Amino acid sequence: MQNIIDQYTSEIKAFTAAKAEELESFRIKFLGTKGIIKDLFEQFKTVSSDEKRTFGKVLNQFKQLAEARYEEVKEGLGSATADTKSDIDLTLPGDGLEVGSRHPLSLVRNEIIDIFKRLGFVVAEGPEIEDDWHNFSALNFPEEHPARDMQDTFFIRKGDKEQGDIALRTHTSSVQVRMMENGKPPFRAIMPGRVYRNEAISARAHCFFHQVEGLYVDENVSFSDLKQTLYHFVQELYGEGTKVRFRPSYFPFTEPSAEMDISCTICKGSGCNMCKYSGWVEILGCGMVDPNVLENCGIDSKKYTGFAFGMGMERIANLKYVIRDLRLFSENDVRFLKQFQTEII
Missing domain, CATH: 1.20.58 (Methane Monooxygenase Hydroxylase; Chain G, domain 1)
Known part of the structure; x- marks a missing residue:
């Protein structure tokens, strides 16, 4: 040693x-x-x-x-x-960091939430995997309604009458049902979230997209309240001077029901391929909550009334940013996303 x-x-x-x-x-x-x-x-x-x-x-x-x-x-x-590093010129400018940006759907979602918050609406959320009751039955969908068909809905489990079906939610209306079941009026809320439908992916459709739905339930709520709320929303989002029109329609969970159009934000009503040369673009569906829906959720339809509406965030973003292909929202193409760097808030 x-x-x-x-x-x-x-x-x-x-x-x-x-x-x-x-x-x-x-x-x-x-x-x-x-x-x-x-x-x-x-x-x-x-x-x-x-x-x-x-x-x-x-x-x-x-x-x-x-x-x-x-x-x-x-x-x-x-x-x-x-000592070898002492020759480095510390006065030289450094390499800049590339600025990121928020996704256009996030920008639209935040703006919509901000507008309705100023009207007293709160934000509510719910699960994306739903049972038949909250997704269909409580909303007054009859058993034979086409939306229950496998071609439109992503079913996770097809159950019997006792168990019920389990599926990816097809709309955020299920959040409205949960809110009404677990609380007492008045309700004033919007429900943003992702929804799923079994559709072929194209420039105009996708198997998943995003919705914002709204609900207002209280005593003496009228269709006039619905119209004024949505008119204010459009003016805030697209600017004063945007024209609005309501057309009669049908939805199982509202009565009466309507679809709301606005003057095309791209051609200003003169006609283009976005509005199919009509000058108008449909942006949402709405109506007064059907009394059956209120009763299904344990609310006295003789005392309370309400309105509901729903819109696709992709459609709102299309009109706001002139985006003609829905697939761009989910492909994460950096060239596309970089266009929204000036929209950081």
């Missing part, structure tokens, strides 16, 4: 390093878990009791010598590295 210590002592004292790799090799050789000093300590266990005190002192001095030399060379190497 003494011969080994004598052999490497001179090597340690003479050690120098010009590169960090050389210093690391020295550390591994002498101070590593499989290095010379570790091996010497293992051999020290076999030394007789009479010699342990003498050899222990020598071994500790050898270890301290290696550690001190390692730190000394390391410090000198660090100083040399710092």
Whole structure:
């Protein structure tokens, strides 16, 4: 053991390093878990009791010598590295960081929420996987309604009458049902979220998209309240002067029902391919909540009335940013997303 210590002592004292790799090799050789000093300590266990005190002192001095030399060379190497960097011109401008942007659907969603919050609406959310009751039955969908067909709905489980079906929600109206079941009027809320329908993907349709639905239930709520609320929303979103019209329609969960059109924001009503040269674009469906829906949720339809509406966020974004292909919203094409860098809020 003494011969080994004598052999490497001179090597340690003479050690120098010009590169960090050389210093690391020295550390591994002498101070590593499989290095010379570790091996010497293992051999020290076999030394007789009479010699342990003498050899222990020598071994500790050898270890301290290696550690001190390692730190000394390391410090000198660090100083040399710092000197080589002293020529760097710190006054030069740095490399700029590329600015990100929010997704156009996020921008539209935030703007819609902000408009309705100023009218006293709160935001409500619910599960994307729903049972038949909340997605269909409570909303007055009859058993034979086309929306229940496999061609329109992504069913997770087809159950019997007792179990019921489980499916990906086809609209956020299910959140309205949950809200009315678990609370008491008045309700004034909007429900933004993702929905799913079994449709072929194209420039005008997708198997998933985003909706914002609204609900207002209280005493003496009228269709006039619905019209004024939506008229205010359109003026805030698309600017004053945007024209609005209501057309009679049908939805199982509202009566009377209507679809709302606005004057085309692209051609300003003169006619283009976006509005099919009519000057008008349909943006949402709405109506007075059907009394059956209120009763299904445990609300007295003779005391309370309400209105509901629903719109697709993609359609709103299409008109606001002149985006003609729905697939762009979900393809994460950086070239497309970069166009919204100025929209950071």
